[in-house]
Amino acid sequence: MENPRKIKNVLYEQVARIGKVFSSPKRLELIELLCQGEKTVETLAREAAISVKLTSSHLRELRMAQLVETERQGKNIHYRLANQSVANLWVQVHTLAEERLVELQLALQKIATQPDDMIPNDRESLLKAARKGEVVVLDVRPAEEYLAAHLPFARSIPLEELRQRLAELPKDRSIVAYCRGPYCLMAVDAVALLKKEGYTARHLRDGVAEWAVSGKSK
Amino acid sequence: MENPRKIKNVLYEQVARIGKVFSSPKRLELIELLCQGEKTVETLAREAAISVKLTSSHLRELRMAQLVETERQGKNIHYRLANQSVANLWVQVHTLAEERLVELQLALQKIATQPDDMIPNDRESLLKAARKGEVVVLDVRPAEEYLAAHLPFARSIPLEELRQRLAELPKDRSIVAYCRGPYCLMAVDAVALLKKEGYTARHLRDGVAEWAVSGKSK
DNA sequence: TTTATATTCTAGAAATCACTGGAATGTATT
DNA sequence: AATACATTCCAGTGATTTCTAGAATATAAA
Numbered sequence: 495m496e497n498p499r500k501i502k503n504v505l506y507e508q509v510a511r512i513g514k515v516f517s518s519p520k521r522l523e524l525i526e527l528l529c530q531g532e533k534t535v536e537t538l539a540r541e542a543a544i545s546v547k548l549t550s551s552h553l554r555e556l557r558m559a560q561l562v563e564t565e566r567q568g569k570n571i572h573y574r575l576a577n578q579s580v581a582n583l584w585v586q587v588h589t590l591a592e593e594r595l596v597e598l599q600l601a602l603q604k605i606a607t608q609p610d611d612m613i614p615n616d617r618e619s620l621l622k623a624a625r626k627g628e629v630v631v632l633d634v635r636p637a638e639e640y641l642a643a644h645l646p647f648a649r650s651i652p653l654e655e656l657r658q659r660l661a662e663l664p665k666d667r668s669i670v671a672y673c674r675g676p677y678c679l680m681a682v683d684a685v686a687l688l689k690k691e692g693y694t695a696r697h698l699r700d701g702v703a704e705w706a707v708s709g710k711s712k
Numbered sequence: 713m714e715n716p717r718k719i720k721n722v723l724y725e726q727v728a729r730i731g732k733v734f735s736s737p738k739r740l741e742l743i744e745l746l747c748q749g750e751k752t753v754e755t756l757a758r759e760a761a762i763s764v765k766l767t768s769s770h771l772r773e774l775r776m777a778q779l780v781e782t783e784r785q786g787k788n789i790h791y792r793l794a795n796q797s798v799a800n801l802w803v804q805v806h807t808l809a810e811e812r813l814v815e816l817q818l819a820l821q822k823i824a825t826q827p828d829d830m831i832p833n834d835r836e837s838l839l840k841a842a843r844k845g846e847v848v849v850l851d852v853r854p855a856e857e858y859l860a861a862h863l864p865f866a867r868s869i870p871l872e873e874l875r876q877r878l879a880e881l882p883k884d885r886s887i888v889a890y891c892r893g894p895y896c897l898m899a900v901d902a903v904a905l906l907k908k909e910g911y912t913a914r915h916l917r918d919g920v921a922e923w924a925v926s927g928k929s930k
Numbered sequence: 931t932t933t934a935t936a937t938t939c940t941a942g943a944a945a946t947c948a949c950t951g952g953a954a955t956g957t958a959t960t
Numbered sequence: 961a962a963t964a965c966a967t968t969c970c971a972g973t974g975a976t977t978t979c980t981a982g983a984a985t986a987t988a989a990a
Contacts, residue, residue, distance in 0.1 A: 498897050499761055501822060505895045506737035508816035509809040513740065516731030518978080519724035535937060543717055548979060550938060560812040569936055569987055579808045586804050590797045591727040594778040598726035604719060677723045679716050736948080753967060766949060768968060787957055787966055 515559045516587055520544060521552045528562065529581045529703040530635060530674055531642025532574035581703045588676070605682060613670060613696045617708065620670065620698075621646060630663060631698075632671040634684040643702050645672065653680045660691055668694045675701030733777045734805055738762060739770045746780065747799045747921040748853060748892055749860025750792035799921045806894070823900060831888060831914045835926065838888065838916075839864060848881060849916075850889040852902040861920050863890065871898045878909055886912045893919030 515521055523542045527533060533541075539549035553573055556562040561580050565572045575581055591598050613620070623629045624647035631648040633640045640650035651659050653673075663669060669688055673680035681697035688695035733739055741760045745751060751759075757767035771791055774780040779798050783790045793799055809816050831838070841847045842865035849866040851858045858868035869877050871891075881887060887906055891898035899915035906913035 501819060502741070502895060502897075503737065504819045505816065506740045508813050508819065509740050509806045510735055510737040511813060512805055512809045513731065513734030513736070514977095517728055517735040518731070519721065519728040520978085522724045522727050522731065523720070545980080546937075547981080550936095551979080554938080561808075566987085569934095569989095571937065576812060579804075579811060583804050583808055586797075586801050587730055588727045590779075590801055591730045593797060594794060595726050595729065598723065601719060601722045601726065677720060679720075732947095738948085763950080764967075765951080768966095769949080772968080784957085787959095787964095789967065 511559050512561070512583075515555055515561055516583070518552065518555075520548070521555060522584070522588075524549065524552055524556070525561075525575070525580065525584045526674060526677065526703070528573060528575050529584060529701070530639040532565075532572045534570040534572055536570070538573065578706065582707050585704050585707045592676075602676065605676075605679065613698060617705070624648075624670075627667075629668045629670050632663070632669055632684070633673075634671050634680050635673050639674075643706075645702060645705060648672070653684055656684055656687060660688075663688075663693060665693055668696070670696055670698055672698035672701060675699075675704055729777050730779070730801075733773055733779055734801070736770065736773075738766070739773060740802070740805075742767065742770055742774070743779075743793070743798065743802045744893060744895065744921075746791060746793050747802060747919070748857040750783075750790045752788040752790055754788070756791065796924065800925050803921050803925045810894075820894065823894075823897065831916060835923070842866075842888075845885075847886045847888050850881070850887055850902070851891075852889050852898050853891050857892075861924075863920060863923060866890070871902050874902055874905060878906075881906075881911060883911060886914070888914055888916055890916035890919060893917075893922055 516525075520542065524538055527538055527541050535546060535549055535553065538553070539546040542549065553562065556573075557564065561576050562573050563576050565574075592602070620629070620631070624631045631645055633644050633648040633650045634653040634656065635650075636652050636654075637650055640648070640652075644650065651662065671681040671684040671688070673684075676699050678701065685695045685697045734743075738760065742756055745756055745759050753764060753767055753771065756771070757764040760767065771780065774791075775782065779794050780791050781794050783792075810820070838847070838849070842849045849863055851862050851866040851868045852871040852874065853868075854870050854872075855868055858866070858870075862868065869880065889899040889902040889906070891902075894917050896919065903913045903915045
């Protein structure tokens with residue numbers, strides 16, 4: 495048996511490899527995007543608003559920590575999370591951050607313009623209402639992300655197409671929009687647009703990854 | 713409303729503050745120690761085998777990320793985790809690391825000398841056997857850690873005292889020892905000692921923090 | 931075969947981090 | 961009041977990280 499101290503050092507160093515991945519804001523944003531489904535480097539770069547080169551080097555870190563897998567499809571390389579635990583860990587980390595960091599709580603308050611716009615996280619009753627058709631659950635993310643995974647009973651109208659496709663939505667029922675999660679502004683924008691057009695609309699704070707942690711996504 | 717990109721940057725930067733804490737091997741070890749209960753700086757330094765100064769500076773990082781709380785008791789300052797979510801996150805991080813990193817799996821194999829020494833993680837049946845008194849669940853951590861929290865039905869004999877207190881243990885029943893978790897060697901040592909002395913002994917891979925994640929610790 | 935496209939690799943600059951030693955702070959003991 | 965003890969703060973050094981720019985690679989299209 496080797497020196498116990500050396501063995502321990504190896505163990506904690508290995509765990510720290512995972513922690514390191516979650517220590518950079520840009521990488522966190524890439525992970526959140528990958529929680530929405532597999533994406534190419536170019537797409538990730540565009541959606542995270544950073545250069546392709548920088549995206550590639552952050553993805554390299556994710557690869558070296560075995561947290562993503564890649565697959566070449568023609569000219570593009572598609573990245574996806576290695577498994578559901580990675581998405582779960584992202585949710586745990588940002589949830590803990592929201593619990594503990596006042597600065598984050600304050601920044602989040604800036605997003606939710608009116609408090610009434612956000613519905614409480616009572617998943618059971620939302621699910622029930624959605625099943626009965628009392629509310630329309632609206633996924634405003636890009637169509638590919640909806641196809642990769644979406645909440646039960648959700649309909650897809652990407653934010654970009656929402657203005658033209660308003661007619662598809664009923665005015666006599668409450669609309670609940672959601673997007674990638676609490677740091678995504680698409681659902682907020684969707685609600686603002688819908689309310690201006692005379693709809694009853696609120697938005698859901700959580701995205702698919704957050705729901706999955708509670709074991710209710712589809 | 714401000715520039716959405718700037719708001720997002722603030723959000724991810726804040727979450728990264730939490731991630732950064734988990735990106736250093738020494739800090740991870742300190743967190744694991746704090747999962748066992750509150751401790752002084754000196755104790756943490758000794759148990760993590762690093763200098764008090766370095767311990768203090770790592771604890772400073774934990775404090776600045778609001779993940780620990782401190783309380784002065786006489787000459788000493790006691791550190792404790794801010795809440796259970798911090799311990800849960802540690803468990804999630806090391807579990808993911810064990811899932812994904814071959815290097816970690818290999819290093820862990822070096823610890824568990826004989827595979828039979830470790831019992832499978834069937835918590836229900838262990839609990840049942842412990843309740844009936846068919847097995848003795850033995851906590852070999854220091855007494856303070858046992859007092860802070862321990863598994864149901866567990867008895868405390870710190871590893872240091874085990875040799876002198878062997879008589880307290882029955883030879884006709886199976887003994888299941890546990891310690892701080894999978895990276896702690898105390899339970900392994902305890903089992904080695906017990907087997908040499910003619911006891912039937914195995915060890916539990918998980919510690920209190922790992923059990924708490926499944927909601928079964930006391 | 932040439933050209934365009936998507937991605938990675940390499941090198942370098944600026945910022946940050948881990949760690950060490952010395953000084954400072956705050957509490958308990960004498 | 962003086963001393964000892966536990967802990968933190970500060971300054972400095974070497975290592976690491978983030979990001980940018982240029983070169984290299986691999987595939988698809990012409």
